Amino acid sequence: MVVPRTLRPAALLVAGSLLAACASIREAGRGANPDPGGAVRLAVFADDDGRRAGEMLTGSIASVLERQEKGGWAAVFRSLDPSWTVAGLAPGRYRIRIDAALDAAGRSEALERPVARSVEVRDGEAVDVEVVLDHVSPALVAAGAVGVVIAAVLLHEWLDDLDLPAPPRPPAWAVEAAFWVTLDLVTAEPTWVLRASAPQVTSHFPRAGDVVAAPRVRIVFALSEPIDPGLLGDDAIVVEGAGGVRLPGRVSWDAHRWWVCWEPEEDLPRATDLRVTLDGARVVDAAGHPLAASTRFEFSTAR
Numbered sequence: 001m002v003v004p005r006t007l008r009p010a011a012l013l014v015a016g017s018l019l020a021a022c023a024s025i026r027e028a029g030r031g032a033n034p035d036p037g038g039a040v041r042l043a044v045f046a047d048d049d050g051r052r053a054g055e056m057l058t059g060s061i062a063s064v065l066e067r068q069e070k071g072g073w074a075a076v077f078r079s080l081d082p083s084w085t086v087a088g089l090a091p092g093r094y095r096i097r098i099d100a101a102l103d104a105a106g107r108s109e110a111l112e113r114p115v116a117r118s119v120e121v122r123d124g125e126a127v128d129v130e131v132v133l134d135h136v137s138p139a140l141v142a143a144g145a146v147g148v149v150i151a152a153v154l155l156h157e158w159l160d161d162l163d164l165p166a167p168p169r170p171p172a173w174a175v176e177a178a179f180w181v182t183l184d185l186v187t188a189e190p191t192w193v194l195r196a197s198a199p200q201v202t203s204h205f206p207r208a209g210d211v212v213a214a215p216r217v218r219i220v221f222a223l224s225e226p227i228d229p230g231l232l233g234d235d236a237i238v239v240e241g242a243g244g245v246r247l248p249g250r251v252s253w254d255a256h257r258w259w260v261c262w263e264p265e266e267d268l269p270r271a272t273d274l275r276v277t278l279d280g281a282r283v284v285d286a287a288g289h290p291l292a293a294s295t296r297f298e299f300s301t302a303r
Contacts, residue, residue, distance in 0.1 A: 025096065025115040028130040037088040038121035040065060040129065042096060044082035047134040057082035057133065060102040060205045060220075062257060068093040068118075078258050080203040080222045089121050096129055106205050106218030108257075198289035200224040201278065208297040215267040221260045221278050221295065228284050229253035236282035237262040240275045247274070271303045 033039045044061050045051040060080040066073040073095065077086045080102065099114035111133075119127050205220040206212050219237065232251055239247045239262060248265040260283065268274065275298050280291030 022113050023115045023133045025117040025131045028128040031126050033126040035087045039087040039126035041085045042129050044131040051132050062100040063098045066095050078222050091123050094121050102205050105214035199285045201295045206299040210299045213302040216264050219262040223258045231282050231284050236279050238277045241269050241272050268301050270301050273300050
């Protein structure tokens with residue numbers, strides 16, 4: 001096996017990367033759905049240990065549920081919560097995509113490897129979907145051994161002047177593992193898939209009762225559908241500190257993710273309880289329907 005000298009460092013990096021963990025998403029089961037239509041239930045875990053213990057992710061993760069239509073995929077639900085259920089779905093093909101998480105300051109961080117899964121929604125059934133963000137699959141464990149074999153060959157090429165004995169031939173199982181890993185990577189689905197008669201807040205960051213340490217925190221409200229951003233203003237979200245003092249900030253609309261965001265103009269006061277209010281009259285969809293009511297929650301800042 002002769003590897004061009006300029007490609008040897010890259011080849012070693014590729015071999016080593018096969019040992020890395022990656023996110024996984026799977027259909028975990030189905031059950032009866034007492035409500036009309038079908039349902040999708042999502043649960044996101046930080047790692048395999050969390051999944052086995054039934055402990056869901058503690059942070060905020062950006063997920064979207066889409067329905068397959070004649071013209072492609074249409075988003076019907078978005079959330080920041082690691083667990084949600086969407087019921088009343090019309091039977092059909094749907095898919096779930098998770099491609100970003102929020103850091104401690106509420107900033108969106110793209111996942112290194114987004115995950116997606118399509119599922120068939122049937123009337124009277126609820127389908128469970130599980131996501132493990134730090135998952136080591138058996139195929140990648142096997143592929144890691146392939147990488148070790150490749151690395152041994154490359155090292156032999158580098159040290160051939162020392163007249164070392166030839167490295168062993170790759171075992172048959174190693175070739176088969178590499179073949180299946182390649183198939184898995186190539187056929188991985190691309191990313192992306194109810195909404196009531198009026199927009200709803202599906203989730204928000206921070207969560208009620210959270211204690212945040214970041215000096216400046218972006219507050220995010222995830223909505224169930226797009227809205228008319230022309231009705232938003234900096235007073236659409238009011239953040240109040242001790243004594244009802246309003247904190248200055250700017251409100252924006254993220255059309256891609258259906259997020260209404262508030263960003264402070266200065267550092268938040270420390271060790272303080274803050275109250276957040278999203279004005280329902282300022283959040284109106286394309287049909288002119290406002291939020292059913294304003295949304296309020298409280299969180300605290302650390303010392």
